[in-house]
Structure formats: C-alpha cells, structure tokens
Ligand SMILES: Nc1c(NC[C@H](O)[C@H](O)[C@H](O)CO)[nH]c(=O)[nH]c1=O
C-alpha cells in the first residue's frame with residue numbers, strides 16, 4: 001500500500017477556541033514544501049486558526065527550531081514541513097533519520113501537538129505526488145493529525161498526575 005492507495009479520512013472535530021498554529025518549513029524544495037504548506041493552511045483556515053509561518057534552512061534544522069518554538073510557548077500546535085530527496089551519497093539516510101528522530105524526541109518529551117510533514121523520497125516525482133493540491137497532499141494529512149492532537153490535549157488538560165508516566 002502506498003500514499004496513492006491511502007484511505008480518505010474525515011478531519012477531526014476540535015472544540016474550543018480556534019487554535020494558534022506555528023508552521024515551521026524548510027523550503028529546500030520550495031514548490032514541494034509550499035504545496036504542503038498551502039494544503040495545511042487551507043485546513044487551518046477552515047477552523048479560523050491563527051497561523052504563523054517561519055523558515056529554516058533545511059530538514060536538519062527542523063527539530064531544533066521546533067524545540068525552540070515549543071519552549072517559547074504561545075502556540076497550541078506545530079507543523080513541520082520539509083522534503084529530502086535521495087542523492088548520490090549516504091547523506092540522505094543521515095538527514096532523514098536524524099530529522100525524524102529529532103522531531104519525535106520533541107514530540108515525546110514535550111507532548112506538544114505536532115503534525116509531521118517531512119517527505120523523504122527517492123525522486124522529485126514522488127515529492128510532487130505528495131504535495132499537489134489533491135487528496136494525497138501530506139500537508140492536509142499533517143494538519144489533520146495535529147488538530148487531533150490538540151483535541152486530545154484539550155480533553156486531557158488538567159488530568160495529569162504526579163505519578164503518571
Ligand atoms: N539535502 C537536503 C537538505 N540538506 C541541507 C540540510 O538539511 C542542512 O540545512 C544543511 O546541512 C546545513 O545545516 N535539506 C533538505 O531539507 N532537503 C534535502 O534534500
């Protein structure tokens with residue numbers, strides 16, 4: 001099964017005020033990343049969300065920028081976008097693995113509502129197929145995932161105890 005076969009999911013419900021969302025993009029492949037950001041912003045506009053977009057140089061910089069933003073506070077959710085395309089060397093493997101691990105570390109350590117939109121592809125054609133304005137747009141998927149996490153954070157707000165893991 002690939003992205004082309006993935007099921008169409010309904011966007012999650014979100015009670016409460018419109019969310020404040022920070023989009024962190026690494027526009028190394030500007031059209032591809034821009035396509036995902038546009039998909040995400042369309043979803044967020046439908047919620048009346050307050051959005052801000054900041055740039056970093058490349059995928060490597062995404063985790064630290066995300067951690068800075070989470071620490072700073074002021075946002076209900078975060079979206080990270082980038083695209084890494086396989087080249088001739090093993091650089092691709094290192095960037096993909098570390099960028100993904102870095103974002104996951106922030107996610108687990110902070111419990112922030114994060115949507116992950118980092119494409120790790122073998123060709124620019126694969127990237128275009130995942131960033132075009134259709135139902136396979138990974139920006140839409142990341143935004144919907146983040147909204148679900150915000151909804152969960154609101155549901156559990158105030159319920160954490162000292163002994164909980
Ligand atoms: N090759 C790709 C990169 N490489 C750049 C690094 O992410 C980083 O910005 C640089 O090493 C300076 O610290 N970034 C991407 O987003 N996509 C690539 O395909």
Ligand SMILES: CC(=O)[C@@H](O)COP(=O)(O)O
Nearest residue numbers: 085086087088089091092
């Ligand atoms: C992320 C990559 O693999 C790529 O942009 C770097 O290319 P190369 O491995 O040919 O230096």
